[in-house]
Amino acid sequence: MNSVQEKFKKIKRNQIVVILEIIIFDIIMLIAIFTEVSSPIESMSIATIIIVAIIACVVTIGVVIFTIINWRCPNCNKYLGRSIASKFCKNCGANLV
Ligand SMILES: [Zn+2]
Numbered sequence: 001m002n003s004v005q006e007k008f009k010k011i012k013r014n015q016i017v018v019i020l021e022i023i024i025f026d027i028i029m030l031i032a033i034f035t036e037v038s039s040p041i042e043s044m045s046i047a048t049i050i051i052v053a054i055i056a057c058v059v060t061i062g063v064v065i066f067t068i069i070n071w072r073c074p075n076c077n078k079y080l081g082r083s084i085a086s087k088f089c090k091n092c093g094a095n096l097v
Pocket of ligand 1 (some may be wrong): 091
């Protein structure tokens, strides 16, 4: 195993962790929204919905920025594209797995 593949292993692991985190975050947000919706009308506040929406936007932007920085070829530093299952770099052809 060479260093490009070792570096890619770390990059892929970080990317998977972030994806899992956003999935868990989404589930928590959905539970929060449904709890809010199913509770009596007077306790349902627009402020809560706005706060949830802002947090969701910030987290999404954070994940996008992280992905742009993290999801790069360890050999040529080009963005690897949308597939998490990339086996080689489309730019330099380096084997990633
Ligand atoms: Zn490359």
